[in-house]
Amino acid sequence: MHILRVNTRTREARVAAVPPTWERLGGRGLIARILLDEVPPHADPLGPKNILIWAPGLLVGHMLSSCDRISIGGKSPLTGGVKESNAGGSTGLAVARLGLKALLLEDRPADDRWSVIVISPEGVRFDPADDLVGLGVYAAAERLRERYGKQAAISLIGPAGEMRLRAAGIQNLDRDGMPTRISARGGLGAVMGSKQVKAVVFLPDPKAKPPLADPAAFREAQKIYNKALLGHPQTKVYHDYGTAAMTSMTSHFGSLPTRGFSEGYFEGWESISGEALRERLLQRGKPSLPTHACMVGCAIQCSNVYATADGEILTSPLEYETIGLMGSNLGIDDLDTIARLNHEANDLGLDTIDTGAALGVAGRAGLLKWGDGEKALALMEEIRRGTALGRVLGSGAAIAGKVLGVEQVPAVKGQAMPAYEPRVIKGTGVTYATSPQGADHTAGLTIRAKVDHLNPEGQAALSRKVQISMAGYDTLGACIFAGFGFAAAPKDTIARLLRARYGWDDVDENILADLGRQTIMLEREFNRRAGFTPADDRLPEWMTRESVPPTGAVFDVPEKDLDTIFDR
Amino acid sequence: MHILRVNTRTREARVAAVPPTWERLGGRGLIARILLDEVPPHADPLGPKNILIWAPGLLVGHMLSSCDRISIGGKSPLTGGVKESNAGGSTGLAVARLGLKALLLEDRPADDRWSVIVISPEGVRFDPADDLVGLGVYAAAERLRERYGKQAAISLIGPAGEMRLRAAGIQNLDRDGMPTRISARGGLGAVMGSKQVKAVVFLPDPKAKPPLADPAAFREAQKIYNKALLGHPQTKVYHDYGTAAMTSMTSHFGSLPTRGFSEGYFEGWESISGEALRERLLQRGKPSLPTHACMVGCAIQCSNVYATADGEILTSPLEYETIGLMGSNLGIDDLDTIARLNHEANDLGLDTIDTGAALGVAGRAGLLKWGDGEKALALMEEIRRGTALGRVLGSGAAIAGKVLGVEQVPAVKGQAMPAYEPRVIKGTGVTYATSPQGADHTAGLTIRAKVDHLNPEGQAALSRKVQISMAGYDTLGACIFAGFGFAAAPKDTIARLLRARYGWDDVDENILADLGRQTIMLEREFNRRAGFTPADDRLPEWMTRESVPPTGAVFDVPEKDLDTIFDR
Numbered sequence A, B: 001m002h003i004l005r006v007n008t009r010t011r012e013a014r015v016a017a018v019p020p021t022w023e024r025l026g027g028r029g030l031i032a033r034i035l036l037d038e039v040p041p042h043a044d045p046l047g048p049k050n051i052l053i054w055a056p057g058l059l060v061g062h063m064l065s066s067c068d069r070i071s072i073g074g075k076s077p078l079t080g081g082v083k084e085s086n087a088g089g090s091t092g093l094a095v096a097r098l099g100l101k102a103l104l105l106e107d108r109p110a111d112d113r114w115s116v117i118v119i120s121p122e123g124v125r126f127d128p129a130d131d132l133v134g135l136g137v138y139a140a141a142e143r144l145r146e147r148y149g150k151q152a153a154i155s156l157i158g159p160a161g162e163m164r165l166r167a168a169g170i171q172n173l174d175r176d177g178m179p180t181r182i183s184a185r186g187g188l189g190a191v192m193g194s195k196q197v198k199a200v201v202f203l204p205d206p207k208a209k210p211p212l213a214d215p216a217a218f219r220e221a222q223k224i225y226n227k228a229l230l231g232h233p234q235t236k237v238y239h240d241y242g243t244a245a246m247t248s249m250t251s252h253f254g255s256l257p258t259r260g261f262s263e264g265y266f267e268g269w270e271s272i273s274g275e276a277l278r279e280r281l282l283q284r285g286k287p288s289l290p291t292h293a294c295m296v297g298c299a300i301q302c303s304n305v306y307a308t309a310d311g312e313i314l315t316s317p318l319e320y321e322t323i324g325l326m327g328s329n330l331g332i333d334d335l336d337t338i339a340r341l342n343h344e345a346n347d348l349g350l351d352t353i354d355t356g357a358a359l360g361v362a363g364r365a366g367l368l369k370w371g372d373g374e375k376a377l378a379l380m381e382e383i384r385r386g387t388a389l390g391r392v393l394g395s396g397a398a399i400a401g402k403v404l405g406v407e408q409v410p411a412v413k414g415q416a417m418p419a420y421e422p423r424v425i426k427g428t429g430v431t432y433a434t435s436p437q438g439a440d441h442t443a444g445l446t447i448r449a450k451v452d453h454l455n456p457e458g459q460a461a462l463s464r465k466v467q468i469s470m471a472g473y474d475t476l477g478a479c480i481f482a483g484f485g486f487a488a489a490p491k492d493t494i495a496r497l498l499r500a501r502y503g504w505d506d507v508d509e510n511i512l513a514d515l516g517r518q519t520i521m522l523e524r525e526f527n528r529r530a531g532f533t534p535a536d537d538r539l540p541e542w543m544t545r546e547s548v549p550p551t552g553a554v555f556d557v558p559e560k561d562l563d564t565i566f567d568r
Helices: A027-038 A091-097 A136-148 A185-192 A215-231 A234-252 A275-284 A320-326 A335-348 A352-364 A373-383 A388-396 A397-404 A426-434 A460-475 A482-488 A492-500 A512-531 A560-563 B027-040 B089-095 B136-149 B184-192 B215-231 B233-253 B274-284 B322-328 B335-349 B352-364 B373-385 B388-394 B396-405 B426-434 B459-478 B480-490 B493-502 B511-529 B559-563
Strands: A001-008 A013-016 A052-056 A069-077 A083-088 A099-104 A113-121 A123-128 A154-155 A170-172 A181-185 A195-202 A289-292 A303-307 A314-315 B001-008 B012-017 B052-056 B070-075 B084-086 B100-106 B115-120 B123-128 B153-156 B170-172 B179-184 B197-202 B289-292 B301-308 B313-315
Touching: A001 B301, A027 A052, A027 A069, A027 A083, A027 A099, A027 A460, A027 A512, A052 A091, A052 A185, A069 A091, A069 A185, A083 A185, A083 A512, A091 A099, A091 A195, A099 A113, A099 A195, A099 A289, A123 A335, A136 A154, A136 A195, A136 A335, A170 A185, A185 B153, A215 A234, A215 A492, A215 B493, A234 A275, A234 A289, A234 A320, A234 A482, A275 A289, A275 A303, A275 A335, A303 A335, A314 A335, A320 A335, A320 A352, A335 A352, A335 A373, A335 B396, A352 A373, A352 A388, A352 A397, A352 B289, A373 A388, A388 A397, A388 B388, A388 B396, A397 B388, A397 B396, A460 A482, A460 A512, A460 A560, A492 A512, A492 B426, A560 B352, B027 B052, B027 B070, B027 B100, B027 B459, B027 B511, B052 B089, B052 B184, B070 B089, B070 B179, B070 B184, B084 B170, B084 B184, B089 B100, B089 B153, B089 B197, B100 B115, B100 B197, B136 B153, B136 B197, B136 B335, B153 B511, B170 B184, B215 B233, B215 B480, B215 B493, B233 B274, B233 B289, B233 B301, B233 B322, B233 B480, B274 B289, B274 B301, B274 B480, B301 B335, B313 B335, B322 B335, B322 B352, B322 B388, B335 B352, B335 B373, B352 B388, B352 B396, B373 B388, B426 B459, B426 B559, B459 B511, B459 B559, B493 B511
Parallel strands: A001 A099, A113 A195, B001 B100, B115 B197
Antiparallel strands: A001 A013, A052 A069, A052 A099, A069 A083, A083 A181, A113 A123, A154 A170, A154 A195, A170 A181, A289 A303, A303 A314, B001 B012, B052 B070, B052 B100, B070 B084, B084 B179, B115 B123, B153 B170, B153 B197, B170 B179, B289 B301, B301 B313
């Protein structure tokens, strides 16, 4: 495997050997290492010194179930710190099949030309993107697939990324070619926009496969893992209901963000639950699907395809986070409306979490009546038109709060909170506060732990443990749900896979935690150099003062617990 | 003297003794001390835990020429750090005559009522402000003066502060009752707005005077100071031309911010110079005045009164910073247009520096053609109407840049730069970078020093020296120009004044530097606790990369110099 560096100003591409300190990392961990090594900590995230990185995780490339994720990263224009955002779809597999440990997009064009970067075994090419600029993600993806073939893996941005809006993400195609697998968080779409790259097209030799040090051992470990994954009860739940299954759990705890994070219980939760979603999709029939895989070879298939009654596909999948942030958070109890909002966000290339949170801020500011889906859609249209209000909302919740004069913004390090009320699920609150990534549920969700979520004691220890595991999985390229399988499998399963893949005989059963800890330490070091301090490892102050009904909870995990979380 | 604490939620007022550690401080230094002692460093600046402080400087209360300034401070919603912003006018004298070492507005109302707080020897009263809400500063001041008398000293906010816009300041009346002496910087108007206080009215006994430990000695020292001040050549320059005299000097150096800080020389500078201004005001005659005192007893009288040809007073004074930020920075070479923009900013209660810089950002974003004064006025009207674009611009240059997608924002710690191009006047660039206040010329302007401003060497030492002096003057309540007098007077003049005022026999000729150093150390400590690091002591990265014509300079003072500036 090698490193591919593409300079977006000179349009030169260079292939380089993998530096020794990068070899044992992949995905999220490798991105942190590269940022530390190559991006000046004070660099403007949208300036020429930022680097946009694609790095498949260590296990990517062999269609191991739920383990072919692509990590995309750079210095975040939303947080000013380290950023990795991973997605399913076909990009991870394609990058690995091209033999790339990492792709680095460097510098920034001196002129205003937009490009499509095409990467194949023959080399790197810059194609003009004039006919694609301004197109939504769906239309652009369709045109790109016509031009580069149905087998192409593609990462692309929508109008939001072109406008350099800080809630913009980078979309990847799913196994059916739909551009809905988004590296959503932290504004990486704006970084890609700053480099004037509309799309990166990956054209690997379809027969290529990263080498295995011991193919038989790999297959054996794979079998063990698959068995554990398929046997796990959560696999069945996610298979049937997708992430939307979470709606009922968060409602039960009083932790479903409602009306701008002012409440934790939404009276209309049942009509936006996983059960309601499954029922609707089954009732509508194809192209709607309650169960769908985003990656080839995935056994969980937590995704879904949501189409209108007329058969127009709106999104795949409609996920819990979107249901929370664009549903209950806006007082909207209608799945069709939520799916339309989701479609708009996807087509613009926006993170539904930060955009939904920004719409919630607009609600707090009196610009949106709770439950008014048409107005919410009209606000999405403002973003598309690039009006001042649209740019405010597309800049994410934190900036929207500052501009619109709303104090109660649910964000940490400038990044909006996902749909788990942190005053109630306090371990997840600790994750939001202390993750180097900013508020992010995939960095360490604690809601499944059998603890009293309202009790501040012990939440930091719980969050630390989960954060370390998650950082490990993100470095492996494993989906958050692959963890069910690894947790149920024999302890040395990951080590066996890595030994079989790379021949690393010294890897033992602690490898997941080792990778996770190392990743978080690298990330914290980058953030430290970029100017982060313990003051940034806090929930917004209002959440320590204003209680959330119906539990009446405030966030009261001691600051000392937050400050010492990674000390051991 | 005592401390007056007014709780804006409970409407209770408490008089307290001055704590020993506060005794030897005033103005800016006292504000830093109070913030450290009483405001949690992570407090939301617009939340209930921030405190809005009025603190006259140590020498205030005796009509010592140019030494009756009021410092207003709190945690800044613009920078997130310590903030002191001082102004002339009548407020300082009135607060001192009320016997107040400091006034602290605490907490925040639980309802939506707006108040006028009236402070007199009889006590503190909350009057309803319903008829004032929404009024511009000029109309509100007029109504307040009708209600509370022509002798009232008043601090008030305009619509911008009511809207909690982060470029909002707090206006004070000048000696003629015009509300144009603004504690402009850092968003303190938004803090006052968050506490729903439209105005604070100070009604001292006009015969009251702070006590003097040795009146004869005070008068003697005062004479020495006055003589030195009046004899200084700069006093004459500022008397005749006001701060606008600076236009020709910055033009000469290529350091006059032009068209969004993209150039340092403005071809139309002569028509917006101090000479052109004086000529126009003389030609128009009263009410226009080229020379005018903002405080009773001032010998310099650097202010002016700018009226239209029809005799309508637009502003007093039209200052150099406004000419730079709302003139050359927008490509506008017409003084009448600049004065109208200034009037709008004043009436809205906005800092002309941050607002002018935000308009420059709008220019960079293509929303304003350089030189189009009518469009600039239309954008000010957007702020008044509270449109999304207006709120973006009223949030200051840094937020405007993020929302509008402009990288080249002239700001440090979120606060916009005054009209001295820091790539050219590098010592002032060091001040912008390292002042705990954010980019601020009054924190340490170096343009008068006889050095090669383009040479990065030695600039940190120069900036340190001036920053320390300025922090000292701000703690004394002395105008930046009073420094000319003190610098020319015998070295122990300030010490003599303080000994005669307070009986502090241990004060020696190093007192100015002692006060300044102590103030900056307190401020840096507050910022450190609030999460500031050396990463915040930087000019924006683009200024280290993009050169400014005609000098072709970039900011190249070594980061090590910035990091060690206050080490000794």
